Amino acid sequence: MATSPQPPRPPAPPVPPRRGSNFVAIALLVLALIVLFSALVLWTGLRFISHNVRVNVHESGDNKKEVSIKTPFGGIEVNKEGGVSEAALGLPIYPGAKPLRDDNSASVNIGLPGEENVRIVAGKFETPDALDKVEAFYHDRIGSEVTKYTEKGSDGKTVFEIKHKDNERAVRLESVLGRTRIELVRVTQGTRETN
Numbered sequence: 001m002a003t004s005p006q007p008p009r010p011p012a013p014p015v016p017p018r019r020g021s022n023f024v025a026i027a028l029l030v031l032a033l034i035v036l037f038s039a040l041v042l043w044t045g046l047r048f049i050s051h052n053v054r055v056n057v058h059e060s061g062d063n064k065k066e067v068s069i070k071t072p073f074g075g076i077e078v079n080k081e082g083g084v085s086e087a088a089l090g091l092p093i094y095p096g097a098k099p100l101r102d103d104n105s106a107s108v109n110i111g112l113p114g115e116e117n118v119r120i121v122a123g124k125f126e127t128p129d130a131l132d133k134v135e136a137f138y139h140d141r142i143g144s145e146v147t148k149y150t151e152k153g154s155d156g157k158t159v160f161e162i163k164h165k166d167n168e169r170a171v172r173l174e175s176v177l178g179r180t181r182i183e184l185v186r187v188t189q190g191t192r193e194t195n
Contacts, residue, residue, distance in 0.1 A: 077108070088186070090167070094125065094137055094138075094182055095137075097126060097182055098125060099123065100124035100125060117190065118187065123184050131158070131173055146162055158173040158174075159171070166189040168186070
C-alpha cells in the first residue's frame with residue numbers, strides 16, 4: 001500500500017511578545033517611591049526634632065542635679081535633689097530615718113500637651129528600728145487616710161496606699177538585714193505643682 005504524500009504544512013504564525021514583564025517594572029517603581037517617601041519623612045522628622053528639642057543639664061555643687069527636656073509636645077524635668085521633703089512627698093518621713101542613697105530620691109515632672117501634667121516624687125530611707133515599730137508609726141500618722149493596706153504580703157513587704165482622684169501616695173516597708181527600708185512615693189496628675 002502506498003500512502004499518498006501529504007501536502008506541506010504552512011509555517012506557524014509568530015508568537016506575540018509577552019506583556020507580563022511590565023508588572024515587575026511597575027512593582028519596582030512603586031517600591032522605589034515608597035523608600036524615597038519614607039526617607040524624606042524620616043529626614044524631615046529628624047530635622048524638626050533637632051531644631052525643636054532642648055535638653056538642659058544642670059549640676060550644682062550642693063548635690064543637686066537637674067535635667068530638663070523641652071519639646072513642642074511637652075517636656076520632662078528630673079530633679080535629683082540631695083533629698084526629698086515631707087511636703088513634696090505628702091507623707092511623713094520616719095523620725096531618724098536616713099536617705100538610702102542620694103541617687104534614690106528624685107522628683108519627675110512630665111508635661112503633656114494642654115494642661116495635663118504628671119509629677120512623681122520618690123524617696124528611699126532606712127532606719128535601724130524594727131519593722132513593727134515603723135509600721136505602727138505610719139498607722140498612727142496616715143492610718144485614717146489609707147485606702148488599701150497590705151500587711152507582709154507574699155513578697156514580705158508591708159504597703160500603705162492612699163488614692164484620691166489625681167493624687168496617689170504609697171509607703172512600702174521592708175525588713176532588710178535587721179534594718180527597715182522605707183520607700184515613699186507620690187504621683188499627682190493635673191496642673192503643675194511646685195516643690
